[in-house]
Amino acid sequence: MTKAKKQKLAFFIGTGAALGLLGAGYFFRHRLMAYTGAVWDTYTEERLKGLSDALNVRQRAKRFILDLQSRGINVRIPPDGADRSFAEQTELWKKGRFYPPYGETVTNAQAGESYHNYGLAFDIVPIVDGKAMYDTSHWPLIGKVGKSYGFKWGGDWSRPDKPHFEEIRLGTVWDLLAQYKDGTLTAELTV
Ligand SMILES: [Zn+2]
Numbered sequence: 754m755t756k757a758k759k760q761k762l763a764f765f766i767g768t769g770a771a772l773g774l775l776g777a778g779y780f781f782r783h784r785l786m787a788y789t790g791a792v793w794d795t796y797t798e799e800r801l802k803g804l805s806d807a808l809n810v811r812q813r814a815k816r817f818i819l820d821l822q823s824r825g826i827n828v829r830i831p832p833d834g835a836d837r838s839f840a841e842q843t844e845l846w847k848k849g850r851f852y853p854p855y856g857e858t859v860t861n862a863q864a865g866e867s868y869h870n871y872g873l874a875f876d877i878v879p880i881v882d883g884k885a886m887y888d889t890s891h892w893p894l895i896g897k898v899g900k901s902y903g904f905k906w907g908g909d910w911s912r913p914d915k916p917h918f919e920e921i922r923l924g925t926v927w928d929l930l931a932q933y934k935d936g937t938l939t940a941e942l943t944v
Contacts, residue, residue: 783898786823787816794829794880803836805872807941808903810920814875817902817918824898826891827880834876834916839864865930871942874919887916 754762778785792798797818804811821828833845842864849858860867868874877895878885892915896906899918907917923929923942932938 783820783823784816787820790819790822792818793822793827797828797830797877800830800835800875803872804875805836805920805941807873807923807939808920810873813902813904813920814918817899817904818877820898820902821877821895824894826895828877828895829880829885830875831878831885831916833869834878835869836872837867837869839870842867842870862926865933866926868919868921868926868929870926871923871929871938873921873923873942874917876916877918878916 792801792815801811801815801818804814806812818828818830833841837845842860842862845860846858846863848860849856862869864870878887879889879891879895880886881889892908896908896915899906903920904918905921907914907919923939924932929938929942
């Protein structure tokens, strides 16, 4: 091959590779941005720290939130929306049962019965003009994106809990609670 031919070939290979990378980048734009961005909201950034490292839950939750951000949906983890101690779960369970407004309960899960108690669940809500917007048309997309990061979505339940995402592959909450009582719960999940 002549030098000119070699140069031409190198040019085509180089251009092809560059175009390929650009195309892949465009195709996986949200994923790429999810790896490189920063969460817009300092509350969310702080609350993410409470999630478990087991199965990279914290890292995946962050990438999921960044992915939504790159799609123009800014979400926040609300107070009590990430990890909860058993005591905090008990307080939450008492709301509406032991304290007014009676009948308006927040959760059916008692201490140890929620993935939140193990740093394996988190809630998110879109923030629009600084306000939490639970009533939004974005939920189907939010659910779909969250599931693509390996989480189960509360929006799929018979009694939907759309803000809720959880990692269930380490066992049921009953398995985890039994391990907690035995003292065999993995250190990353100890509450
Ligand atoms: Zn939840």
